[in-house]
Amino acid sequence: MTAQLALSQLLNGLQLGVLLFLLAAGLTLVFGIMSFVNLAHGSLYMLGAYFGAATFAKTDSFTLAILAATVGAGLVGLLLDRFALTKLYTRDHLDQVLATFGLILFFNELIRMIWGPGSIFMQVPDALSQTVDIFGFTYPSYRFAIIGAGLAVALGLYLLIQKTRVGMLIRAGATHPHMVASLGVNIKWLNTLVFALGAALAGLAGVMSGPIMSVQPGMGEPVLILTLVVIIIGGLGSIRGAFYAALIVGVVDTLGRAFMPTIMRGIFERNTADAAGPALASMLIYLFMALVLALKPQGLFPATAGATR
């Protein structure tokens, strides 16, 4: 295990982490404000990836691809919120889970109808296809760009929620929706805005992961489940918690997969290690989640009064 390898795996983990954050931010915001659990969030991620890949294939412009993915997923989110999900916000979580489970099947099949069942290929944009060289350590620049973009979005979200008027309304709406409404704010549109924002971020995550993961129907589910783990570890409704938890989960998962078999080989004999290593590696974050919940059932950074701090 060289330092080179360890560092690049760490960066891979960080890159997975920021992608997870983009998804978790929207999911946890929507949950914090509307108490709505949206399993179809992974479908928005998938739609983003497809919109992006299709645009990139047509126009050869990655900027346009990102635009199409974010705006497209955001628009789908907006339509979903306005026309399909409104009635669900006041229902119990069971109905919400069931309805959005239905939506997942719907979107997966829709994608399969339009783009076919196989995976479609999305190239790394030319400008970012090289590697970056830092003190003899090389790393693909595209992955660096993902980390940079993810951190920039995190900072932007922080500023939006903490420093702007809209952010203030969002924070207020999370704790005292009726009070905010009676002060003359259209809370419904505020909710729609948050939902669309979350959808757009999911779309962004989708298009950015397009060139490094395969774009195929059902690609949203594994990511969705990781995202759920993130927002539970981070504390439901807490953006700050989602940020830290996303990075932790990304790094733990990646490092576990990379090094767990080697570590196991140091402890057990080869056969046992080869069998148990990958199993344990893929179960690592769930064990981690169980540990966090056993110690802190509310998550690491529970959302207190201001649900979105």
Add this chain to the structure above:
Amino acid sequence: MKLLPTAIDWRAPRTIVAIVVIATFALLPVLVGDEGGFYVKFATRVLIYALAAIGLNFILGFGGMVSFGHAMYVMLGAYCVAIPAQHEITSGWAHIAIALAMTTVIAAGAGAVALRTTGIAFIMITLAFAQMLFFGAVSLKEYGGDDGLTLATRSNFALFDISSNAGLYYFAFVCVLVALYLSWRAVLSPFGLILRGSKANTRRALALGHPVFRYQLVAYVLSALACAVAGVLLANLTQFASPAYGAWTLSGELIVIVILGGLGTVFGPLVGAVLLLALEEVLPTLVEATLPDYKSNWMLLLGLFIFFIALALKRGVFGSLRGGKQ
């Protein structure tokens, strides 16, 4: 001890439907005539799904615990047949015993952690645990990994011969009847009262001094056991066990079955299983007949169907029938 926990209103629509459904299942192999053909196999699958859903309904309908990971116990049960069979243990009773023991241990552990949370976090944790077991099964390379394991022969239940499809059908039918009876009794027992009370108002149940956590945990383990038995039967029906049995979509389907039949009715899961699985058979044929180009895309309609059930069907099909006085 009385055999029936409550007096039965024989003229209530629910009673009539229940009797008709059970009688139909009892006579089905004779009615369709073909021993071991398509219909018997299909009906066995319905019974197996119903058994798992009866288990899920016990905590979901009566305890208010929304588990989105119960398919993992189905998968566990299936592997408790396939892995011993690989090592030449073919006794069905051994398979069931292993499945029950393994499930008790795993469900007690997973339940103890998951029940520390409530509401949405509980849903997600149960889902995450199911994923954990799913990936665990995928990485069992010596037992087929992703591809799963095939069974050379079905389990050997000494007295009961399940090597024929009709034999397996009646075995599953008896299991469902036993599960229905047990859950009926349990729901109306003091245990069930506290469980239902904790769903209605956890805080009040706690204030009355009931150790709600312990009751919920026991209920969770019991419901997992029903799913594990369903898994044992499923492995025997398909002569196959794979991680796919623990896929989260199956957990979702189980919830759909419970809701479709009627949340918190003892008999609902059986009705729900009949309806959902029948729909999954009919939809592809229907789509093929009307829009042949899109025959492989019938899941689209299923997705919409589930979405509208969640929106519109509050009490489920069996649940909206009038029951006896309760």
